Amino acid sequence: MKHVIMGTAGHVDHGKTCLIKALTGTDTDRLKEEKQRGITIELGFARLSGSEDLEIGIVDVPGHEKFVRHMLAGASGIDMVLFVIAADEGMMPQTVEHLEILKMLHIEKGIIALTKIDLVEEEWLEMVKEDVRESTKGTFLENAELIEVSSQTGYQIDYLRARICEMAEACSLRREEEELLRIPVDRVFTIDGFGTVVTGTLTEGSIKTGEEIWIYPSERKVKVRNLQVHGKPVKQATAGQRTAVNLAGIKKVDVRRGEVLAAPFSMEKSRMLDVRVSMFDTAKRPLENGARLHLFYGSAEVLCKAVLLDADILQQGQSGFAQLRLEEDIAVKRGDRFILRFYSPLESIAGGVVLDPVAPKRKRFQETALDALKRKDEGSGKEVLEQILLEESQKFPQERLLARKWGGLRTEAAELLREMEELGTAYRIDKDVYLHRDFLRTVQTTAEQILEDYHEKNPVSGGMVREELRVRLKNGLHASDMRPMDALIAGMIDRGILKEAGNTVALSGFSIQYTEEQRQIRDAIEEIYQKAGVEIPESEEVIDGFKDKALARQMIERLCGEGVLVKLEYPNYMHSETIGWARQILKETIAEKGQITLAEYRDKIETSRKYAMMILEYFDREHITKKNGDARVLWE
Incomplete structure (x- = not known):
């Protein structure tokens, strides 16, 4: 029907x-x-x-x-x-x-x-x-x-x-998808034996008995106990019907006229709206920047301040962009219509349309912001969604958030996002997380600047530890979430912007070019560890022997990256030839006896218990050996 x-x-x-x-x-x-x-x-x-x-x-x-x-x-x-x-x-x-x-x-x-x-x-x-x-x-x-x-x-x-x-x-059919449910509340009362009842026009979507819905902007969860349409009980009401909703789990005082019944997570409370304002042809007074007004939307009314973004004053019949800064929370959607009345005396002067229901605070006469508002006002559905994606990319938005700000179904938003992905406008970094290509350029530039600075300060390091890059990239992008950083780094590696080696990441075009001084330090450190054999010095002892201690520290890490040194556990490093020799002794002994004890291994490599234990624990971590009582056997 x-x-x-x-x-x-x-x-x-x-x-x-x-x-x-x-x-x-x-x-x-x-x-x-x-x-x-x-x-x-x-x-x-x-x-x-x-x-x-x-x-x-x-x-x-x-x-x-x-x-x-x-x-x-x-x-x-x-x-x-x-x-x-x-x-x-x-x-x-x-x-x-x-x-x-x-x-x-x-x-x-x-x-x-x-x-x-x-x-x-x-x-x-x-x-x-x-x-x-x-x-x-x-x-x-x-x-x-x-x-x-x-x-x-x-x-x-x-x-x-x-x-x-x-x-x-x-008349055109209203959309009835449950995800779009909205009922602006115009009456609230109680009925003995039933509890709280609210009424309103079901402007879009549908509602069923037994389902959980939310009240916005208070974001209260409630359950639909019973429904009536024109006084008759029904199991479901659809868009275009005057509907009475009996709510379970809420008192009359906890819901008021002007609030909205809606599907969970389908709206967001706000105190700032970006709008296009159109003055009445019959307006008796102009609208000046900073005017205090009554905003009427749905069944609600709230006081607000009008900040005109592209003019100082709007006269009769004129239109312009504005930001309405509200004195209390509201919940609206993009595309909603509203009416403005002067604060005093009460006089209707203008109407308009919501362009951004949860807007950031804006400055006046900013060309970029005005271009964005014009696009949201005049653009196609895809163009508006692209603009929203551009503005929200810093938050690493999921499809659900983008659909909510866009004001449509998630499936519709997802389809448009896939089209943008095919065109190269959008970039998916996770199952349902999208970024605008312009923001992706910002990500790339930020990562490149971070690594360029790192390479300049650490010329003999093969790259920055991945975890450190994750943290620096998050901070550089002023992002609130660390989780997407891995996907961003992986994407830049896939596209050849970055390269990885082990747990480090570097710019794809970076390579270590030793100076004569650096080569001498490198060779000196390698010689120290070669001569030390299994009785290795702690790295700080080695570093203290050089004038440029920062470079010496980097060179030890570089030698690890080249495979010349092996990190047993900080601050203990061993030359790869020595650890190879120690591994061979270990395997030969176990092959002969089936196992080896710490004391036996100590005697085999002719060192102290301290170094023998350090080496065996390294082999355990590398899954070469494993403990079997007081002895060790080969890892199967």
């Missing part, structure tokens, strides 16, 4: 609620105060069945200027509008304001209902119709059908109902 949400709009006392009652039989004024005052104060709801395959949910909004915030809560998320104008009054201030709001919320379908037709003369009616047509020029209602009706006499009510159903059939 297709589900469509229609909202009403128009000035107070123009007959919206009476018209809905005439169309549906439902009186949407449910509050005692509404009955007494004869005006709508809170949102009202009704249902209109178009056919077996079509259900229209109707949101009746207040028309009084004091309740514009409630009108905004109702207008967000509607598919089409029933724009109500009383024939005896015509266009009025709230009529104009509601029209501006609907334009900014990107509503594209609507019918104009001219009510109270039984109260006016034909000549007056024609004047009103002409005024309506003039006032809606250049808007989505410019060519909308204008239908004259009377809720009292029933004049053309059936025709209006039929036209509403026809328009609803033409």
Whole structure:
């Protein structure tokens, strides 16, 4: 079944609620105060069945200027509008304001209902119709059908109902994937025996009984106990339905109007939004940089400061980029629409669209930032995702994070990322971690600078220890996570930018070129260890014998890298010829006797227990021998 949400709009006392009652039989004024005052104060709801395959949910909004915030809560998320104008009054201030709001919320379908037709003369009616047509020029209602009706006499009510159903059939289907679930909460109450209940329009996705969902921006986990749609219990509700959700595990005081029910991890709380702001054509005052405003989005309202990024002031009808810095946490998605009202006096002045729901703090008039915002505003889905990838690469983003910032399904984001990978725009360093090619260049430049500096300071070292490069690369990239560094280093080795030898990494074009002085030190150190045999000196003793101690220390490591020396355990090194001789003695003895004790080995190589133990423990670590009681045997 297709589900469509229609909202009403128009000035107070123009007959919206009476018209809905005439169309549906439902009186949407449910509050005692509404009955007494004869005006709508809170949102009202009704249902209109178009056919077996079509259900229209109707949101009746207040028309009084004091309740514009409630009108905004109702207008967000509607598919089409029933724009109500009383024939005896015509266009009025709230009529104009509601029209501006609907334009900014990107509503594209609507019918104009001219009510109270039984109260006016034909000549007056024609004047009103002409005024309506003039006032809606250049808007989505410019060519909308204008239908004259009377809720009292029933004049053309059936025709209006039929036209509403026809328009609803033409509305685009909302997306129903569970991952996209969103219900902006517009009412919270309790029912004895059931607990906390929230209501709202299911703007996208679907929801089932028994599943776990989250409340944003508080990020509370809750379970769906029961669901109702228009008063009837259901197991599942889908996009386009007015839905009541009975939540388990939460009290009424812990959830409030303006919060959002959504799929787990599908949103992120924020206090900074990058947006495009468009001023109303009827705005009476300009928007200046730094102005304090009321931000209305979904069913919520929050105070914010508007930082204009590409202008000092926005006049009537103008548009520009801005950053909204909020006074409390909110949760929105890229592409969400909003309305701005002045802090005081309350006056609707602008609307806009969210370009980045979790933005970094920005400076004004920065060309790079403005180019990025323009791309997010005007680019295709792939272009926007590429821009997000570029901005997020420093965080080594997974598909899930990229999809969340992009505002779409993870599978859709993954498909676009694979396309970018094929084009060379994106680079995958893990199963679902992607980097932009521009950031990859930064990684490469950073690694090259680190190793160039290392090679300059350590000319006889074959390369930097891999673990040290991991740490330095992470710090150089200002990354928060160490884990991707191995993949980055491995990728640069695969692409021939770096080379590895053992546990060290060097620039691919680096090779050691000894100076005469370095060659002399190298040969002197090798001679020391050759002459020492098995009774080796500690490395610090060797280093102390040279004037350039740093170079001597590097040369010992270099000799290890060349295979000339073998590190038994720091600070003990042995010449490879000596360790080879010691290994041969060991194997011959074990071959003859089946095993060898420490004392026997000490006597065989004619040294002290200390050096014999050191050598045997090295052979154990190298899996040449293993202990068998007090003796050692060959490793099988």
